[in-house]
Amino acid sequence: MATISRTTNERPNAEAIIARAAYYILDRCSSHAEFYPMVCEAFYDGVGSLAGREAANAVRRDGLAMLHKHFPTEKVLLLEEHVRLALKETLYHWSYRVGKEDLGLPHPFYVDHLIVIRIHFPYQVAMKAKMAERPGASRADFVDHAISALRNPRIVLNQASRAIRRPRSNSSYDPDQFHGSLTKPARSHGAHIDTWYGHSFDGINLWWSIDGVTVDNTVILYPDMFGRPMEYDNKSMYLASGQQVSEPHQVDLKPGQLLLFNPEMLHSTQVNVSDKTRVALTTRVNPHTPRFNDEAPFNFEHWHNSSDLERRRFKALDVFPAGRNRGAPSHDQRPKLAAHKTKRISVGHAVGDGPACLSSDLVAGSKVAIDFLDAKALLWRTAAGEVKAYTRLCPHVGVDLADGWHDGDVVHCPGHGLRFSWLDGASNCASFRLRAFSVEERDGNVFLARAAAGVDNAKASEMVKG
Ligand code: FES
Ligand SMILES: [Fe+2]
Structure with a gap:
């Protein structure tokens, strides 16, 4: 397996990411010094709220990579949600800044409303948890969404039209059944491309290593699968069985480094076989109007416009209904990988x-x-x-x-x-x-x-x- 640990001082080329699946590791994004400490503080604050001040002090002392020593696995999903709610506006603005300052994107470009906080304990620690507390629906999200809908009636119209639209063809998505007895904190992502999950074509993923990412728990990229036809399994939304994959590349990331890649390249995350908690967060920018695979069981249709984010107008939201913004990958297609070995x-x-x-x-x-x-x-x-x-x-x-x-x-x-x-x-x-x-x-x-x-x-x- 190849290991990618190359960082670059050259400005990442957005069109190369989209058209050729170029990927970049930024040692420090331009706004690192402003945002990285805020992100760490949000984690410490969450640990304090959910597990007490002593735990927060211990995590601050030992580092987030040692979170599993001081914080219960059962509450990991609650911590992810705590950090997401605390940071969402900060991270929309950070994503905008990466788009503008590191990728050099001109207005308008778009930042996905979805932000994912990813905490993965070492597998053998995570497996000991019998259950995981799941956060309830967020009141703050509800209020923000209501304000966005008041400002942009197309959000409400789209919701109404989705409710009466025919069910999507691909409706057997059932990750709980696929993962069997694995509780959510013990799961990792199987090989997939994001458009299978209803994400936009031609997006750029920002995968930010916060702490504890090692070659034994990191992202795996399959560059040679890019642009090749692949089928996915409807239940898991991961690569369907019977298809040979190319050589996996493990992305070795130090704390604070940022991976930029095209999520239409096959990728996955490893079972965390390290002795560290992997702490990362992911957002997405799209240099152009988001377009979708309308056959996906759901689509991520809500986006922040770069002009709004520049002015920190976080409640302004654009909606791109998948039915009217259908697309296909804009990169060249290559033949299926031969299973010669x-x-x-x-x-x-x-x-x-x-x-x-x-x-x-x-x-x-x-x-x-x-x-x-x-x-x-x-x-x-x-x-x-x-x-x-x-x-x-x-x-x-x-x-x-x-x-x-x-x-x-x-x-x-x-x-x-x-x-x-x-x-x-x-x-x-x-x-x-x-x-x-x-x-x-x-x-x-x-x-x-x-x-x-x-x-x-x-x-x-x-x-x-x-
Ligand atoms: S099925 Fe998960 S590593 Fe093999
Ligand atoms: Fe993904």
Whole structure:
């Protein structure tokens, strides 16, 4: 996996981001000194309100990356909401300033009304929480929205027309079902592009690392997937199974660094396998009139105009109804990525009832994905010629490893970036390991059998699905 840690002093080129998926890491955005301390203070204030002054002092002393040591996982969603409400106007203005000062955008450009505060505890800490308190609807949001609607009646008209419009075709979105027993604070984002979620085409994401971002919990970008046709799964809104992904790039960000990227590039976030809390926030600017995939189950139609934000008129809101602002990506399309390093074989029997494949199917450097009637397996031949075989669905939330990028040491899960060793199925997270099949090669065929207890990594088998 490649690591991106390049920062730049050149001014980011907005059109290159949109047309060619160029991405930039700014060491400091122009307005960093003005805004970054305010953001940190909002977190400390939230910790104080929700967990007491002692916790706030401890977080201030140890840093936000140590939040999980002093703040309960159950209240993480409440803290995110506290910070969002405290900072929303500040962050609209900050986004405008990045658009103007760092990206050099001329008026008018637009800042998305949606702001996301992202706090991710280390996975094994987050998993211990049995539940997560969810914030209720915000009265402050309601009042702000009512003022915006009074100023701009098109907001009300659009809401009324959406209420009577036919249901969107894509209505089976159900992230809770997809994530199974994972509570919200323990989840990360699977591979996706933002227009699948109803975001605008040709936007620029501002992904601001506040603290605790490391290569073991960061954003993963798939630059070589940009502009290629991809299907998404209606339930999760993540990349649908059966599509090979390109080499993942982990973005290594220090506190305060800002990643600018085109969210039509496939991207995800990693399971947090670090010992730090990852604290980040994201906003979005669009250099042109926002346009949408009207087939998405919802669309983000409310935007702040740069001229209003320049004058700090935060209650002024523009609405771009998706039905009347349909679009398509403006960048060139490329062919689908060839799955040249994964051979897929389907056999009409169960594991152990016949051969899995021919020995000659296992070509050096390539993996083989086999569908049995009762299991899915992933096979690999080591440099020494030994064949390894594992269950193929990632034990995290069941994404198919056959679609993942691999090298001679590991296969990368295209879900949330866990890496599994070819040698023993262990991953970079102690909670997850692939179950091994026992393997026999005879007469030019490869046979698999379910490994008996005590064989190879069977100790971890209770944790393994698939
Ligand atoms: S890392 Fe999440 S499904 Fe594999
Ligand atoms: Fe995204």
